[in-house]
Amino acid sequence: NNHSILLKYNRNHILLDIAANGLLSTDEYIYTYRLKGLEKSWQTTHQPIAIRYTLDPGSYTLEINCSPYLSSNTVFSKKVVIIIYPPWWNTWWAYGLYALVAVSIFYTLYRNRTKQLKRKKAIQINVMVAAQEGERKRISRDLHDDEGPELSALKLF
Numbered sequence: 001n002n003h004s005i006l007l008k009y010n011r012n013h014i015l016l017d018i019a020a021n022g023l024l025s026t027d028e029y030i031y032t033y034r035l036k037g038l039e040k041s042w043q044t045t046h047q048p049i050a051i052r053y054t055l056d057p058g059s060y061t062l063e064i065n066c067s068p069y070l071s072s073n074t075v076f077s078k079k080v081v082i083i084i085y086p087p088w089w090n091t092w093w094a095y096g097l098y099a100l101v102a103v104s105i106f107y108t109l110y111r112n113r114t115k116q117l118k119r120k121k122a123i124q125i126n127v128m129v130a131a132q133e134g135e136r137k138r139i140s141r142d143l144h145d146d147e148g149p150e151l152s153a154l155k156l157f
Contacts, residue, residue: 003078003079003080003081004080004081004082004083005080005081005082005083006083006085007082007083007084007085008084008085009057009084009085009086009087009090010087011084012054012055012056012057012084013052013053013054014051014052014053014054014055014082015050015051015052016050016051016062017048017049017050017051018031018033018048018049018051018064018066019048020048020066020076022068022076024068026048027046027047027048028068028069029046029048029066029067029068029069030044030045030046030066030067030068030069031044031045031046031047031048031049031064031065031066032044032064032065032066033051033062033063033064033065034062034063035051035053035060035061035062035063035082036060036061036062036063037058037059037060037061038053038055038060042065055082055084056084057084057085057086057087057090058083058084059081059082059083059084060081060082060083060084061079061080061081061082062079062080062081062082063077063078063079064077064078064079064080065077066078
């Protein structure tokens with residue numbers, strides 16, 4: 001009644017039978033149809049037939065026109081909207097989730113790299129401080145060792 005068909009992505013194989021419901025026999029009509037969004041040209045037949053489609057996710061409009069052989073002025077039209085929903089991994093919220101995961105991964109990698117660089121710099125600073133401390137002790141020892149004999153020599157002179 002609402003002239004629309006809503007399907008999941010894995011239910012995309014469609015088979016539709018078209019036939020006029022009137023006073024004449026169903027094969028006494030001319031049928032034209034097209035699936036707007038997939039086909040640009042109209043298909044014409046004189047026999048009520050089954051229309052088959054395998055559709056990708058998206059929105060389509062099936063347009064059907066029917067007119068009796070003898071009266072081409074009388075045209076009966078029907079439009080049916082067909083919506084094939086995409087799989088969950090192709091939805092906008094899934095893409096948002098993918099982006100969030102990617103940002104989280106890049107942030108974690110960036111944070112680990114900065115921590116590693118800080119740790120490396122702290123080690124370098126500790127090595128420099130230890131080297132400076134060792135140099136101070138050596139200079140102090142040298143000064144102390146040099147001054148002791150000099151003071152003794154001065155005392156003797």
